[in-house]
Amino acid sequence: MNRRISIAESKLGYLLVIPSLVVVIAMAFYPTATSFWMSLRKMSLIFRTNEFIGFSNFVQMAHDPEFWNALGNTFYFTFTSVALETIIGLGMALVINESFKGRGIVRASVLVPWAIPTVVTSTMWSWIFNSDYGLFNFILKRLHLIGDYQNWLGDVRLAINCAILADVWKTTPFIALILLAGLQTIPYELYEAALIDGAGGWRRFRFITLPLLLPIMLVAVLLRTLDAFRVFALIFVLTGGGPASSTEVLSTYAYKVLFSTSNFGYGSALAVSMFICVLIISFFFLLALSRQIKVRG
Amino acid sequence: MKRHYKKVIQKVLFYLVTGIIVVWCVSPFLWQIITSLKPGRELTTLPPILPTEPTVENYVRVFTGRPFERYIINSLIVATCTTSFCLFVGSFAAYALGRLKMKGKTIILFLILTVSMFPGIAIVSPLFLILSKLKWINTYPALIFPYTTFAMPLTLWILTSYFREIPIELEEAAKIDGCSPLGAFMRIIVPLAAPGMFTTAILVFIFAWNEFLFALTFTRSIKCQTIPVGIAMLPVMYHVPWGSIAAASVIVTIPLIILVFVFQRRIIQGLTAGAVKG
Numbered sequence: 001m002n003r004r005i006s007i008a009e010s011k012l013g014y015l016l017v018i019p020s021l022v023v024v025i026a027m028a029f030y031p032t033a034t035s036f037w038m039s040l041r042k043m044s045l046i047f048r049t050n051e052f053i054g055f056s057n058f059v060q061m062a063h064d065p066e067f068w069n070a071l072g073n074t075f076y077f078t079f080t081s082v083a084l085e086t087i088i089g090l091g092m093a094l095v096i097n098e099s100f101k102g103r104g105i106v107r108a109s110v111l112v113p114w115a116i117p118t119v120v121t122s123t124m125w126s127w128i129f130n131s132d133y134g135l136f137n138f139i140l141k142r143l144h145l146i147g148d149y150q151n152w153l154g155d156v157r158l159a160i161n162c163a164i165l166a167d168v169w170k171t172t173p174f175i176a177l178i179l180l181a182g183l184q185t186i187p188y189e190l191y192e193a194a195l196i197d198g199a200g201g202w203r204r205f206r207f208i209t210l211p212l213l214l215p216i217m218l219v220a221v222l223l224r225t226l227d228a229f230r231v232f233a234l235i236f237v238l239t240g241g242g243p244a245s246s247t248e249v250l251s252t253y254a255y256k257v258l259f260s261t262s263n264f265g266y267g268s269a270l271a272v273s274m275f276i277c278v279l280i281i282s283f284f285f286l287l288a289l290s291r292q293i294k295v296r297g
Numbered sequence: 298m299k300r301h302y303k304k305v306i307q308k309v310l311f312y313l314v315t316g317i318i319v320v321w322c323v324s325p326f327l328w329q330i331i332t333s334l335k336p337g338r339e340l341t342t343l344p345p346i347l348p349t350e351p352t353v354e355n356y357v358r359v360f361t362g363r364p365f366e367r368y369i370i371n372s373l374i375v376a377t378c379t380t381s382f383c384l385f386v387g388s389f390a391a392y393a394l395g396r397l398k399m400k401g402k403t404i405i406l407f408l409i410l411t412v413s414m415f416p417g418i419a420i421v422s423p424l425f426l427i428l429s430k431l432k433w434i435n436t437y438p439a440l441i442f443p444y445t446t447f448a449m450p451l452t453l454w455i456l457t458s459y460f461r462e463i464p465i466e467l468e469e470a471a472k473i474d475g476c477s478p479l480g481a482f483m484r485i486i487v488p489l490a491a492p493g494m495f496t497t498a499i500l501v502f503i504f505a506w507n508e509f510l511f512a513l514t515f516t517r518s519i520k521c522q523t524i525p526v527g528i529a530m531l532p533v534m535y536h537v538p539w540g541s542i543a544a545a546s547v548i549v550t551i552p553l554i555i556l557v558f559v560f561q562r563r564i565i566q567g568l569t570a571g572a573v574k575g
Contacts, residue, residue: 100312116550
């Protein structure tokens, strides 16, 4: 009797899962597989070519300075912005974790950058960075931090750092909120015990907060790293990859190859290389995470 | 006495830091609001910081010449359909994965969750070809189906954990009273999981409202283009209408800010649900 019910139950289960699985397979797994397949072909919508060429696209990629430039920019962007976001986010979380009047408003304000559409973030910051009428120049000049107005988005050395600043502004709240949730799971008794043992603020942070927060921090950093690595809209609207490709990242470069030149073969190879990078990044994080969990038993 | 002194300084310092955080988070958008209220000639001078004569001319200009409301309607349709579709399909799957006894649950959940790390750019070109074949380019489904797919990991992640927490006894009691599993789902689980569904709905809606890459690629004209594409298209050649852009940004962001202030607790719950438990 019991057995029959469980067969019916698992049948129902599969039935209920099928619609989600179909959507995900049709719109995510199948296209990704197609990307791999297209990356092995010479495929152009303009010239109407479509033939198998093996790994030639990847060989071309290895000799393409634009690709290496975009790869370097992507890593620089990802590493710098995630590092800054983690440090600032941790600081924010520690502050918001205190209980005080008006905490709700502070938490809601922190959510504002997260909720703003990325395209709006880009247009907003490109207005702030405007070389002639931008608020950024105005404030920095008033504070005597710069002598003359700078062309922030038009300078090959400055532009990518401006993009990083905009990204840090938009996504630090996400890390802060996840870390905040982590802070709230740390039992208060631990701090009390440490206080009785005479541990100061820094030691309490170093030996209680940080180790207990580490697994959650790893998850937050993984999610942010993957997002930063795939950055598209922010750069596309803020600088379009310029000036002189100094802010070109893998997503924007692949997009241009795919849709401006309609070179679907080579564009797919670029996309596949990104996919592989994402897999490698996730693998290392999951490794670190499982080690963390093992250490804690 | 000295102790008291120290405490006051600590408190002042604390509020100062909190103040800086709030200003840092809010001021760029405040600047956008201020810009949107400036008359044309004051856009190209700084100071004054605040508009001397606040005006709504930028807001009027957004809607004249091009039907900007069309973008808003498109975004509303796409985001609403995505949210309903996601909740409908997702809640069935989450119920099965969270509560029913069946083999391969972990693998199925893992498979769907991995979608969240796929780079959009690796999907966009094959999906473009598929949608062209279906003659779906420049239609709403061309956005709704991909959005549903990419919101599915989030949906299942939140809903599965909500469904798991509902006491199994309630469902068993319903079964003893003669409810079928599906009946128990509809009458017991769905109402109890309503808060989780609501949280999911807000997050999926914001995701669909803000998405840019697919919207840019799969739509061709104002017939189906969403707000992010509309705003990105405002600059024409070398002329960037900063006033109109600011006004348009404010119009599309205000609803989100209201959502955030009203539902901040739920949003934070939903965003952090996975990370903390996992």
